[in-house]
Amino acid sequence: METIIETNHLGKAYNDRVTALADVNFVIRKGEFVALLGRSGSGKSTLLHILGGLDAPTSGEVWINGKSIDFSDRKALIALRRESIGFIFQSFNLIPALTARENIEYPLLFNYHDRVARRERATDLLSLVGLGDRAHHYPREMSGGEQQRVAIARALIGDPLIVLADEPTGNLDSKTRDEIFSLMRQVNQEQETTFLIVTHERELGRRADRAIELLDGRVVS
Amino acid sequence: MIFGRLFDFLKVSAHQVARKRMRVFLTALGIAIGVAAVIGTVSLGEGVRYQAVEAIKEQSDLTLIEATADIRGGAIQFITPSKIDELAAVQHVEASSAVVREAYTTKRQTYLEVVGIDPGGIEGVIRPKFLRGENLEPGSRQAVLGHDVAETLQRYEGVRFGDTIPILIRRYDDDGMPVDEEVQFTLVGVLQERDDAFDQVMLIDRRVAQDLRGDEAAFDGVLIRVDQPEEVFSVVDDVKALGLTAKGAFQQIESVNQLMDVVVLILAFFAGVSLIVGVLMIVNTMVTSVFERTREIGITMAIGASPADVVYLILAECFYIGLIGGVFGNLLGIAFTGAINTFGKPFIIAQLGDTFSTFAEGDITLITPEILAIGMVIAIALSLVSGLYPALKAAHLNPVTAIRTGV
Numbered sequence: 001m002e003t004i005i006e007t008n009h010l011g012k013a014y015n016d017r018v019t020a021l022a023d024v025n026f027v028i029r030k031g032e033f034v035a036l037l038g039r040s041g042s043g044k045s046t047l048l049h050i051l052g053g054l055d056a057p058t059s060g061e062v063w064i065n066g067k068s069i070d071f072s073d074r075k076a077l078i079a080l081r082r083e084s085i086g087f088i089f090q091s092f093n094l095i096p097a098l099t100a101r102e103n104i105e106y107p108l109l110f111n112y113h114d115r116v117a118r119r120e121r122a123t124d125l126l127s128l129v130g131l132g133d134r135a136h137h138y139p140r141e142m143s144g145g146e147q148q149r150v151a152i153a154r155a156l157i158g159d160p161l162i163v164l165a166d167e168p169t170g171n172l173d174s175k176t177r178d179e180i181f182s183l184m185r186q187v188n189q190e191q192e193t194t195f196l197i198v199t200h201e202r203e204l205g206r207r208a209d210r211a212i213e214l215l216d217g218r219v220v221s
Numbered sequence: 222m223i224f225g226r227l228f229d230f231l232k233v234s235a236h237q238v239a240r241k242r243m244r245v246f247l248t249a250l251g252i253a254i255g256v257a258a259v260i261g262t263v264s265l266g267e268g269v270r271y272q273a274v275e276a277i278k279e280q281s282d283l284t285l286i287e288a289t290a291d292i293r294g295g296a297i298q299f300i301t302p303s304k305i306d307e308l309a310a311v312q313h314v315e316a317s318s319a320v321v322r323e324a325y326t327t328k329r330q331t332y333l334e335v336v337g338i339d340p341g342g343i344e345g346v347i348r349p350k351f352l353r354g355e356n357l358e359p360g361s362r363q364a365v366l367g368h369d370v371a372e373t374l375q376r377y378e379g380v381r382f383g384d385t386i387p388i389l390i391r392r393y394d395d396d397g398m399p400v401d402e403e404v405q406f407t408l409v410g411v412l413q414e415r416d417d418a419f420d421q422v423m424l425i426d427r428r429v430a431q432d433l434r435g436d437e438a439a440f441d442g443v444l445i446r447v448d449q450p451e452e453v454f455s456v457v458d459d460v461k462a463l464g465l466t467a468k469g470a471f472q473q474i475e476s477v478n479q480l481m482d483v484v485v486l487i488l489a490f491f492a493g494v495s496l497i498v499g500v501l502m503i504v505n506t507m508v509t510s511v512f513e514r515t516r517e518i519g520i521t522m523a524i525g526a527s528p529a530d531v532v533y534l535i536l537a538e539c540f541y542i543g544l545i546g547g548v549f550g551n552l553l554g555i556a557f558t559g560a561i562n563t564f565g566k567p568f569i570i571a572q573l574g575d576t577f578s579t580f581a582e583g584d585i586t587l588i589t590p591e592i593l594a595i596g597m598v599i600a601i602a603l604s605l606v607s608g609l610y611p612a613l614k615a616a617h618l619n620p621v622t623a624i625r626t627g628v
Contacts, residue, residue: 052523054522054523054620054621055621075527078527081525086524087520087523089520089523093520095517096517097233097236097237097239098236102233102236106521106524107525109226109233109526109530110524110525110526110527110530111525112226115229155524
């Protein structure tokens, strides 16, 4: 299977003392649904930010879709975020001033898309995440679970190579957590979208294709 | 493409602005008050200028210009026949006539300012209204007197309509001794009072004047009648372009304009100080707004916005503040000038005295579309400038720390 992400001796240290990541090596292939497990402070979020081009490693390499990422090239990093990455965050993901559909369209504002096509795609994605009737609702009018569904749709609108989710179910009750997780799994299976999901819940890790576990910045399994 | 993006950004920012209506309105009010103050003072200045210029137009013969010789780069630009033809061909010149200027004295030593001009020129350029009599006959030693000089000659020399006026022209004989030649002019016409320089002038035929001077090619100036008051300054420019000097009532308007330019500028400057307060309010509001939305901006960058996109998004919000400030500033400004007209005018007229009594009829302020447009531009431009610092601050946020804020 095609390799989407590969890390090569990836390391991140702060002030040459605190080591957030050390010698991280793994491969994620197309269509995989991977959980990134680890306790709080284990370096999960840092890794996710580096893979998404938001943060730079202090050593090692990241290959995305066969290309090594040049972390000093800011334009290339912006292009990477626009074209290859979809982000989902833990909570308060959405722009409060915009409706559900506008939030989904939001990333394409920065990526020069045709307005009509953009709107159609956003409407389709709203149906996909089961919010076809909430297009004109604002985030404050939606539950936490519904907001995360919108965030998933937003992450998908650019047809990214991989969706990076940082504790996407962290702030939800257990029933909603299952729903959101199932939705991501469903999208993964139906659309063959690759997912890397950061979580500290081992149970969710078991429901992924496989899990990468970090402990003190190192991959332990 | 670029307009599509601009439209998208303006739409997103419109949502952001709409979400904080009260805050945006109060901030915009700051800039609006500044704009209103500028509009009020500038319109007052423009109003006074307009009234003064109107008063000049009413009291003087604005469309009459005289082109005279000028010294350019050390060389005198004489009035030559070719210059006369060129002046006649200038656009908006309705009529023109070359003149000879002389100073004669009567036999009883009354000083006379004399203009030698073709009778046709008197008709076409000076456009006289005769109190008595009529125009000169070409080639004859006849005179038409201005109102005041006619009165003077009648009072001190007893010269009446139809009489001859004995004039002494000083010449020098072969030995250099002065010899006065006496010439008789018949008074064939007296002009009505005009309230301009022609009240003091004796008009004679140009050829007679040249003949008496002994130089048939001598010209001292060209009188020009402009077809419309609005075109006077364009004709003046053309006259100057020919290397000649232009004189006339328009010079009073020039003086008023120069004075009012300075007055309006100073007034606008002091009124503009209040704009600084407005600018500071916008900076404060936008810095607060950026601070509150740190996480939102981080997420925006994470999903693909470049720092420039963030700058544009924030500036688009400032654009709305400026737009609202401009609209309210203009409305307030119009209300302000209304108040000046109602309450301030009687006071100003009392201060200026009778000279400016014409003000009583019209509005003392003048709002033109240009003033309102400038008010709008000032409001929007200042808002955008005020937004630069907050926008750059937002664009320089580190997305990673920004996203972690407020979780």
